[in-house]
Amino acid sequence: MFDTIIKTENLILRPFELKDITPTLEMEQNPAINQYTNDGGIKTKAEVTQLLETLIKVDYKIYGFGRFALELKATGAFIGFCGLKFLKETNEVDLGYRLKMKYWGMGLATEAARASVKFGFDTLQLAKIVAFILPENKPSQRVLEKLDFVWEEELMEEGELIHKFGLHKKI
Secondary structure: OOOOOEEOOOEEEEEOOHHHHHHHHHHHOOHHHHOOOOOOOOOOHHHHHHHHHHHHHHHHHHHOOOEEEEEEOOOOOEEEEEEEEEEOOOOEEEEEEEEOHHHOOOOHHHHHHHHHHHHHHHHOOOOEEEEEEOOOOHHHHHHHHHOOOEEEEEEEEOOEEEEEEEEEOOO
16 A cells, blocks of 8 residues: 655645545646646546546555645645656656646745655656656746756657656666
């Protein structure tokens, strides 16, 4: 079972729980948040429930890791998610993050992503982590650059141009 909790200066990264359904749905229904996700966001409580149950029952149990729910350490408020996901179709591990809009521009995505990458390399002993973003998502690109990810290639996914970035573990 995946029970890792990571504490950073401002955040608590913890496994998702079913209590996170409502705040996740609230976040996902904001069109500004989903403009760069290439998935259109989650529209219903049933979709969020299915997503979290899959995360908890599949990713956490089978792979031993998955995306973390993010809490603001000072208040305990749910502010989004960040973490790693195993991509079965490509045999890669993807870094992903999404924060509620009111927490943008505060360095929290970078803080959470840095902690997730450290967990991937130090605890999971991964050799490489990838990330996929839409080319126009400059804030996400800046997060990746701060973590030393490098651009690798352009891909087409569901009719959208996607940029793939990668980071290799430093030996």
